[in-house]
Amino acid sequence: MYALVDGNNFYASCERVFNPALRHKAIVVLSNNDGIIIARSNEAKALGIKMGTPTFEIKDLIARQEVIAFSSNFALYGDMSRRMMHIFEDFTPDIEVYSIDEAFLDFSGFKQIDLKQTGIDLRRKVLKYIGIPVSVGFGPTKTLAKIANRIAKKYMKNGVALIDTPEKIEKALKMTPIDDVWGIGRRYTRFLQHHQVQTAWDFTRLPDAFIRKNMSVNGLRTKQELLGTVCIPMAYHPEPRKAIRTARTFAQTKSSYDELAEAISTFAATCARKLREQGSAANLVTVFIRTNKFDKKNPYYANNFTLQVNATSSSINLIKAAKTALQIIFKKGLNYKKAGVLVSGLIPETHRQLSLFDDQNIVKHKRLMQTIDQLNNSAGVSVVKFAAEGNFPLLQAAKKHPASSNTICWYNAKQYQSYVYVIKK
Numbered sequence: 001m002y003a004l005v006d007g008n009n010f011y012a013s014c015e016r017v018f019n020p021a022l023r024h025k026a027i028v029v030l031s032n033n034d035g036i037i038i039a040r041s042n043e044a045k046a047l048g049i050k051m052g053t054p055t056f057e058i059k060d061l062i063a064r065q066e067v068i069a070f071s072s073n074f075a076l077y078g079d080m081s082r083r084m085m086h087i088f089e090d091f092t093p094d095i096e097v098y099s100i101d102e103a104f105l106d107f108s109g110f111k112q113i114d115l116k117q118t119g120i121d122l123r124r125k126v127l128k129y130i131g132i133p134v135s136v137g138f139g140p141t142k143t144l145a146k147i148a149n150r151i152a153k154k155y156m157k158n159g160v161a162l163i164d165t166p167e168k169i170e171k172a173l174k175m176t177p178i179d180d181v182w183g184i185g186r187r188y189t190r191f192l193q194h195h196q197v198q199t200a201w202d203f204t205r206l207p208d209a210f211i212r213k214n215m216s217v218n219g220l221r222t223k224q225e226l227l228g229t230v231c232i233p234m235a236y237h238p239e240p241r242k243a244i245r246t247a248r249t250f251a252q253t254k255s256s257y258d259e260l261a262e263a264i265s266t267f268a269a270t271c272a273r274k275l276r277e278q279g280s281a282a283n284l285v286t287v288f289i290r291t292n293k294f295d296k297k298n299p300y301y302a303n304n305f306t307l308q309v310n311a312t313s314s315s316i317n318l319i320k321a322a323k324t325a326l327q328i329i330f331k332k333g334l335n336y337k338k339a340g341v342l343v344s345g346l347i348p349e350t351h352r353q354l355s356l357f358d359d360q361n362i363v364k365h366k367r368l369m370q371t372i373d374q375l376n377n378s379a380g381v382s383v384v385k386f387a388a389e390g391n392f393p394l395l396q397a398a399k400k401h402p403a404s405s406n407t408i409c410w411y412n413a414k415q416y417q418s419y420v421y422v423i424k425k
Contacts, residue, residue, distance in 0.1 A: 001115060001138050001164065002234075003105040004145040005088060005122065007081075008133045008153065010101035011039035014080045015070050017131035026067040030055055033251040034071055084130050091122055096234045104142055106234050119152075119160035138162045142232050143225035146182040147172050147200065169228060173201035183222045188215060200226055240278045240346070246270045247340025253292065254336045260289065261323055262390030267341035268322035269386060272315040275343065276369060281311035283345030285318060287325035292337040303329040311347055314365040315372070318343065319388050 007013060011029040016022045026047055029039035037053045047065055049058060055069075062069055081100045088095050094106035107115065119136035126134050136159060137148025144163050151172060152161035163172050179189040181200050191214065197203050204226050211219040221231040246267040254260050264287055275282055288304035305325040309317060322341050372384045 001107045001140060002142050002145040003107060003115075003119065004098075004137045004139075004142070004149040005103050005105060005126075006135050006137075006149050006153065007084065007101035008135055008159075009039060009041050010081075010132065011070075011072065011077055012041040012044075013132045014073075014077050016041075017080070022068060026065060027070065028062070028067055029070050029072055031072060033249055034069075035249065038072065080130065080132065084126055084132060084134075087126050087129060088122070090125070091118060094234060094236065096236060104145065104234060107138075115164070116160055116162050119162070120158055123159050134159065136160045138164065140164065140228045141225040141230050142234075143182050143222060144169065144172070144228065147176050147180070147226075150176070150180060166228075169226075170201065173204060173226060174199055176200040178203055181222065181226070183218065183225075188219070240280055240348075241274075242346055243342060243344040244271045244274045244282075244346075245340060245342045246274075247288075247338065249338045250336070254339075255334065257326075257330050257332075258390075260330065260336055260339060261326060262388065263339055264322050264326050264341060265319045265386065265388035265390070267339070268318040268343075269315045269389060271341055271343045272313055272318045272369075273373070275313040275346070276349075276373060279349045280346045281313045281349050282309070282318070282343035283311050283347065284308055284343065285321040285325060286342040286344065287322050287329065287339070288342070289326070289329060289336050289339045291334050295335075295337075298335060301331060301334055305329045308345075311345075312362075312365075313349060314362075314369055315386060316365055316368075319386060323388070 009027075012027040015027060015029065024043065025041070026043040026049075027041040028037050028044050028049060030036065031038045034055055036055060037049060037051060037058075040049055040051065044067060047061065047067065049061070049067070055062075061067070077100060084101075085095065085097055085103060088103055088105055092105050092107055092110070094109070096104040096106075098104055107113065107118075115138050119138065122136055123134055126132055135149050135153040135156075137145050137150070137152045138161070139145035139148045140163070148161040148163045151163075152159050155161070163169055176199060178184060178192050178197055178199060179186075181203065184192070184203075192203065195206075197206065204223055206223070208220060208223070211223055215222075224231045248263065248267070250263070254263065268285070271282070284306055286304055286306040288302070290302035291298065291300055293300045293302075305328045307321045307325050309321050312318065318341075375384045
């Protein structure tokens, strides 16, 4: 049996953990720069607020109904997610982290275990130690566990649903709309509804030949999963990403090169950190910038440039390459609304071809990056950054007031045109 554990209204629930007075109040969490709705409490859902709605469209509703809106805090949500996943490991070592608020748990090796009570115990432990309400769905396949989780969240007072018999499977499939089936997207939903398929049960009644012809082998796997046959195994070690992209739409447009360079440097450093986390190195660095295409008063400009680099995961090298690409495409006198960095051509770090003339720098960079990552991971925040990323009020204060410099030290790597600063605890 598999279980899918899902944090209920996860982002909104995280905000409530640190402010219990928000319970039973309508809460929404906004995307970067507060552009759209990305999470809602049940109370906000009851007001008709839909996921992905632009914030400006419901500005009056938020004010009239006294909806509490939060800017997204992904550092907080990520930390809460890691804590939640650690609790799951107390119940089974076989876990697949599916998203920031979801995980599959494999209970196949357990005998004579009361799954329903296990789900109740899991919910209680997460709520006690993390403060996040979760729903737990059990099923003989991952697809059925997904359906069970939906039933638990929507219909079960104890937040736990168990689909473990043919009768329960049939009942669950008949009450599940086809667009709620894991693996069936919008295009296939429209296609299936056109052929009078409204529920998951209707889908399982279709001939295999019809599904294979119109939905390929993945459609057949979904059908077999719905009927209780395991076709989608647990992915304990997710496949490394083939490209990593970091971008942002700015709340306030940026017109100067220095402002844009700081943002690009931050994006490049973030990409580098993600590369090191999955043990990869990048051969290509792409920088893109664009102005606001909805601004009718100013001309629209969008451009990108790609540089080839020796495979690297060094923040120093990627920042340098990104700033070089930015210099090529940057135009003065324009107000830039969005920018980003994409690293691609990824290879495993262990497969990187060493350079005849740059081996020493590769070793130095690797040691420096390891030290920076260790410091940041141990502190839980980015206490070590590069000066190219900008926004260093403490560093500026230390320069102006040498007497306080014992609180801050910085490393000036002139040959790399970058700085690193460390806030001492």
